[in-house]
Amino acid sequence: MDSLWFSDICGHHVSPFTMLDFDQSCHRKHGFSLENKLVFGRKLYKQALTIARVVSPSQLAIVPSPDKEPVDPDQNHVAWTSVKQERWEGELVVQGEIPLWLKGTYLRNGPGLWHIEDYNFRHLFDGYATLVKLHFEDGRLIAGHRQIESEAYKAAKKNKKICFREFSEVPKHENFMAYVGDLSKLLSGSSLTDNANTGVVKLGDGRVVCLTETQKGSLVIDPNSLETLGRFEYSDSLGGLIHSAHPIVTDAEFLTLLPDLLKPGYLVVRMEPGTNERKVIGRVNCSGGPAPGWVHSFPVTQHYVVVPEMPLRYCAQNLLRAEPTPLYKFQWHPQSKAFLHVMCKASGKVVTSVEVPLFVTFHFINAYEEEDEDGRVTSIIADCCEHHADTSILDQLRLKNLRFFKGEDVLPDARVGRFKIPLDGSRNGKLEAALDADEHGRGMDMCSINPAYLGKKYRYAYACGAQRPCHFPNTLTKLDFVEKKAKNWYDEGAVPSEPFFVARPGATEEDDGVVISLISEKNGGGYALLLDGSTFKEIARAKLPYGLPYGLHGCWVPKK
Ligand SMILES: CC(=O)/C=C/C=C(C)/C=C/C1=C(C)CCCC1(C)C
Numbered sequence: 426m427d428s429l430w431f432s433d434i435c436g437h438h439v440s441p442f443t444m445l446d447f448d449q450s451c452h453r454k455h456g457f458s459l460e461n462k463l464v465f466g467r468k469l470y471k472q473a474l475t476i477a478r479v480v481s482p483s484q485l486a487i488v489p490s491p492d493k494e495p496v497d498p499d500q501n502h503v504a505w506t507s508v509k510q511e512r513w514e515g516e517l518v519v520q521g522e523i524p525l526w527l528k529g530t531y532l533r534n535g536p537g538l539w540h541i542e543d544y545n546f547r548h549l550f551d552g553y554a555t556l557v558k559l560h561f562e563d564g565r566l567i568a569g570h571r572q573i574e575s576e577a578y579k580a581a582k583k584n585k586k587i588c589f590r591e592f593s594e595v596p597k598h599e600n601f602m603a604y605v606g607d608l609s610k611l612l613s614g615s616s617l618t619d620n621a622n623t624g625v626v627k628l629g630d631g632r633v634v635c636l637t638e639t640q641k642g643s644l645v646i647d648p649n650s651l652e653t654l655g656r657f658e659y660s661d662s663l664g665g666l667i668h669s670a671h672p673i674v675t676d677a678e679f680l681t682l683l684p685d686l687l688k689p690g691y692l693v694v695r696m697e698p699g700t701n702e703r704k705v706i707g708r709v710n711c712s713g714g715p716a717p718g719w720v721h722s723f724p725v726t727q728h729y730v731v732v733p734e735m736p737l738r739y740c741a742q743n744l745l746r747a748e749p750t751p752l753y754k755f756q757w758h759p760q761s762k763a764f765l766h767v768m769c770k771a772s773g774k775v776v777t778s779v780e781v782p783l784f785v786t787f788h789f790i791n792a793y794e795e796e797d798e799d800g801r802v803t804s805i806i807a808d809c810c811e812h813h814a815d816t817s818i819l820d821q822l823r824l825k826n827l828r829f830f831k832g833e834d835v836l837p838d839a840r841v842g843r844f845k846i847p848l849d850g851s852r853n854g855k856l857e858a859a860l861d862a863d864e865h866g867r868g869m870d871m872c873s874i875n876p877a878y879l880g881k882k883y884r885y886a887y888a889c890g891a892q893r894p895c896h897f898p899n900t901l902t903k904l905d906f907v908e909k910k911a912k913n914w915y916d917e918g919a920v921p922s923e924p925f926f927v928a929r930p931g932a933t934e935e936d937d938g939v940v941i942s943l944i945s946e947k948n949g950g951g952y953a954l955l956l957d958g959s960t961f962k963e964i965a966r967a968k969l970p971y972g973l974p975y976g977l978h979g980c981w982v983p984k985k
């Protein structure tokens with residue numbers, strides 16, 4: 426095996442020999458003018474004063490101790506253990522056969538480093554980004570991983586402490602005045618993280634960008650060397666601090682949502698390949714609640730953008746807090762209800778806003794238009810990985826919960842939630858399971874589809890399901906929405922990452938292609954796995970020199 430070995434995460438030189446038993450201890454408003462910023466500033470300042478009144482300065486100075494690393498090393502699954510070293514690259518030995526048509530690079534991003542010195546992070550989403558590549562060519566596989574050099578990561582390494590606000594972590598303040606100073610930095614966004622640890626997308630112009638929920642956390646990377654090339658600077662003046670972590674990216678466009686926390690609503694924006702300028706398609710005002718619902722992702726059809734308004738809403742007070750709340754930067758507002766808004770992509774007009782049953786989702790799977798016999802669009806179907814309107818999944822993703830699996834069946838139930846949005850002016854939409862959730866063990870998240878079916882009527886989706894008892898989705902699952910059946914792949918004790926579908930060039934069947942996943946094994950090992958998109962049977966696997974931490978979302982960069 427040809428391989429390059431680099432220094433470990435703390436800068437010590439590591440040889441291939443010492444590596445395998447290396448010890449862990451040595452891991453973004455429309456015209457957001459200055460005036461708006463000042464209004465936002467005043468609002469936040471008032472909230473800060475309220476918090477300061479109820480919490481004494483000494484309490485503000487104290488950040489509660491993070492969750493401790495597990496004592497029992499047997500419980501320390503590699504999926505939840507910081508990546509062993511900064512970077513590695515090498516060719517893998519392949520068992521089985523990689524189809525010769527598979528030419529390109531699968532990239533996967535995720536939070537792979539959950540400690541700085543002896544400070545252990547709290548939540549899965551806090552980790553500093555680890556980018557993984559699997560380059561397929563001529564039946565061979567070159568793998569590699571590398572830490573993303575965000576300002577947040579570099580500063581943490583240099584100063585040996587967290588320096589920016591992460592998902593649940595806030596830099597420790599020396600005193601009350603430092604806390605107030607940090608609040609003013611929050612207004613400009615300068616204290617927010619740029620730790621691009623959620624997804625990676627290939628823009629129509631070829632640039633590859635890693636993303637998270639803060640706009641400043643949009644970082645351009647080189648898909649071959651995995652080097653961080655710099656920040657993706659949005660050249661427009663839309664302002665704001667956060668956006669959806671999952672833009673819809675095709676060769677023709679980049680669509681995303683910018684939540685407006687001041688005047689609750691969302692801007693739907695579009696960016697053309699070769700530009701850095703987002704243009705506003707339209708604006709949706711929220712139908713309920715004090716703030717917009719969290720928009721980690723959203724679906725599109727061929728002519729419409731569906732804007733979800735989930736009752737799990739952003740919460741300005743929680744953004745300001747020095748210590749995490751049970752729902753982190755969010756708050757559950759069931760009385761504010763749940764809505765789906767449908768915007769025409771061409772005109773920017775909101776064609777309908779319907780109330781739907783309460784729901785909780787991170788990930789929309791796909792959406793499409795239903796027509797009558799005259800070709801008129803009568804309704805929209807939108808599918809998501811739905812957590813039964815239960816926010817407890819966010820808590821389940823705390824590292825202490827992920828690291829302590831003692832065989833209890835504690836993964837909250839989830840299903841494929843299928844929304845039906847009538848376009849006849851009715852005020853209510855429906856939400857039902859697209860298939861019996863027992864087909865996939867009542868676990869459901871981390872989904873992909875054949876990208877050729879984006880926004881169109883589709884039959885298949887790939888996701889992670891559950892073989893119970895479990896505490897985290899542990900199967901790779903192929904969902905068939907016509908037969909209402911699922912095929913499941915399972916390896917005892919292993920944690921598979923999001924199954925990613927790559928279509929065979931020239932394919933005419935929706936499921937003609939392969940599904941790629943990276944598996945973290947219970948013995949500390951790991952492997953890249955290829956399943957046949959149709960049969961869902963294994964066609965190849967390749968062992969990595971050491972197991973990698975769990976990762977989130979990926980993209981495919983075809984070889985030109
Ligand atoms: C990894 C994942 O799925 C989600 C990550 C979410 C992040 C990093 C959210 C970060 C945020 C801040 C750092 C402050 C502003 C609010 C919010 C977007 C939640």
Ligand SMILES: CC(/C=C/C=O)=C\C=C\C=O
Nearest residue numbers: 623787818869870898977
């Ligand atoms: C890993 C995950 C949910 C698992 C639930 O069953 C959600 C990840 C969200 C971020 O991309």
Ligand SMILES: [Fe+2]
Nearest residue numbers: 670721787978
């Ligand atoms: Fe996601």
